[in-house]
Amino acid sequence: MKGNLLLISAGLLYGTIPILATLLGRCGISTVEQMVIRLGLAVIIMAVGLAALGRRFFIFRNNDIIHIVLFGLFFIAVFFSMYMSAAVLTSTAVAVLLLYIQPAITPFLARLVLKEKIEPRSLAAVVLALAGVVFILRVWDFDWGGFSFGHILGFLSGVFYAVYIIYMRILVAVKKYDLSLVTFWTFVSGLVWMIPLWFVLDWLIPQPAITAVNLSPSTDAWLLLVAFAVIPTILGYLAFNGGLKYVSSQRAGVLIIVEPVGAVIMGALILGQAIGFGEIVGGLLILSSVAVVSTGK
Numbered sequence: 642m643k644g645n646l647l648l649i650s651a652g653l654l655y656g657t658i659p660i661l662a663t664l665l666g667r668c669g670i671s672t673v674e675q676m677v678i679r680l681g682l683a684v685i686i687m688a689v690g691l692a693a694l695g696r697r698f699f700i701f702r703n704n705d706i707i708h709i710v711l712f713g714l715f716f717i718a719v720f721f722s723m724y725m726s727a728a729v730l731t732s733t734a735v736a737v738l739l740l741y742i743q744p745a746i747t748p749f750l751a752r753l754v755l756k757e758k759i760e761p762r763s764l765a766a767v768v769l770a771l772a773g774v775v776f777i778l779r780v781w782d783f784d785w786g787g788f789s790f791g792h793i794l795g796f797l798s799g800v801f802y803a804v805y806i807i808y809m810r811i812l813v814a815v816k817k818y819d820l821s822l823v824t825f826w827t828f829v830s831g832l833v834w835m836i837p838l839w840f841v842l843d844w845l846i847p848q849p850a851i852t853a854v855n856l857s858p859s860t861d862a863w864l865l866l867v868a869f870a871v872i873p874t875i876l877g878y879l880a881f882n883g884g885l886k887y888v889s890s891q892r893a894g895v896l897i898i899v900e901p902v903g904a905v906i907m908g909a910l911i912l913g914q915a916i917g918f919g920e921i922v923g924g925l926l927i928l929s930s931v932a933v934v935s936t937g938k
Contacts (some may be wrong), residue, residue, distance in 0.1 A: 644887025645935045648896035651881035654873050656903025660911050661869045668862035671853040672725050673839050675869065680717070680832040682870035687825045700822050708812070709823070713830020716805040718838050721831075724798040729846055730791025734778045737901070739795030741774045746803040747894035754807050755815075755890060762933055763891040769930035770898045776923030777901050806893055810885040820886070824878050892934045902927050 665675050691698065701709065728736035744767045751757040812818050843852040858866070885893055902924045908914040 642935075644884045644893075645896060647880045647884035648888060648893055649899050649931065651877050651884060652897045652899035653903040654877035654880060655897070655900040656873075656907055658869075658873045659904050660907050661865055661873070663912065665862060665865050665869070666850065668859055668865065669853075669855050670858060670862055670866070671849065671851055671855070673835075673842055673852050674854060675866070676721055676725075677832065677835050677839060678866050679869040679874050680828055680835060682867060683874045684825070684828050684832055686870060687821070687828065687875060691821065691825060696819075696822065698822070698825075700819055701826075702816075705812075705816065705818075706826075708808075709826045710830050712808060712812075713827055713832075714834045716801060716808065717827060717831025718834035720798060720801045720805065721835075722838055722842060723794045723801065725851065726842070726846060727791045727795035727798060729848065729851055730789060731795060734780075735792070736795045736798070738774060738778050738780060739792065740799050740802060741771065741898060741901075742796065742799035743802040743806075744770055744891075744894040744898060746800060747806055748891035750803050750807050751890035755810065757889050757891060760889075760891065763889075763895065766892075766895045766930040766933040769926050769933065770895050773923040773926030773928075773930065774898065774901060776919045776926060777905060778923075779919050803894065806885065806890050809882050810890050810893070813882055813886045820879065820883050824875075824882055827878075828874075895930050895934045898927055899931060 662672065662675060666672075670678075688698075724736060724740060727739060748757075748759045748763055748767070752759050809823075812823050813820055839852065846852065855862075881893075881897065884896070888896065905914075905916060905920045905924060909916050
């Protein structure tokens with residue numbers, strides 16, 4: 642139950658991401674700048690917190706630090722970049738839909754890598770969760786505009802999301818590394834890799850809303866950036882990574898899909914966005930998938 646609650650909490654915390662990103666966009670902060678600053682602030686806040694607690698910062702055995710370096714590259718910097726680029730080259734809704742193919746991939750990766758048994762209840766929950774995402778995003782209204790490179794990036798972001806779950810479960814559940822330190826070093830590595838990727842993305846996608854630099858953010862923007870660093874980044878990742886210690890990968894892949902439900906509710910409360918029939922049906926389907934995974938019924 643503890644793991645389920647942590648993962649559901651992580652999904653709700655992640656649901657603040659589109660809200661904060663929208664508000665920061667209105668403040669003139671580009672998507673990549675948001676990513677870099679939020680990671681930088683998260684690293685500073687966590688470093689101060691860990692130092693205040695007297696924690697040892699370097700705790701890796703053998704060559705595991707290499708795994709963290711690669712983790713930060715592929716599952717923070719590259720993953721976010723692919724997801725963001727897919728949203729630009731297709732649409733946000735298409736990118737989100739392709740990202741959430743993750744629960745359909747995770748059970749098979751978990752079987753292959755972690756030897757987890759594929760559970761019928763998990764497969765049933767996957768079907769419910771994906772149906773819920775389809776309703777929330779109103780897939781029938783999509784203008785796909787033909788297949789493009791953006792669709793490939795969106796699909797790859799979903800694959801990377803599934804691999805992230807497997808990889809992090811190995812670190813916190815199999816190797817039993819300290820949760821806070823693994824999360825901290827993941828952020829450090831992701832930040833280091835994200836800076837050069839910023840220049841690459843500026844060359845590949847020269848759009849101000851994506852890669853522009855704002856050297857003088859307003860006070861409101863800084864407050865939002867701090868909230869971005871604390872709520873979905875530090876708290877969200879700690880809850881998600883912590884949940885992976887107790888819950889199988891395939892169940893985790895379903896539980897985290899409460900994220901769009903949280904985003905819809907907060908979008909209505911904070912941004913005044915309307916909740917329609919599709920959002921209600923989709924939310925009920927996703928919550929049903931969570932109930933199936935959590936109770937087995």
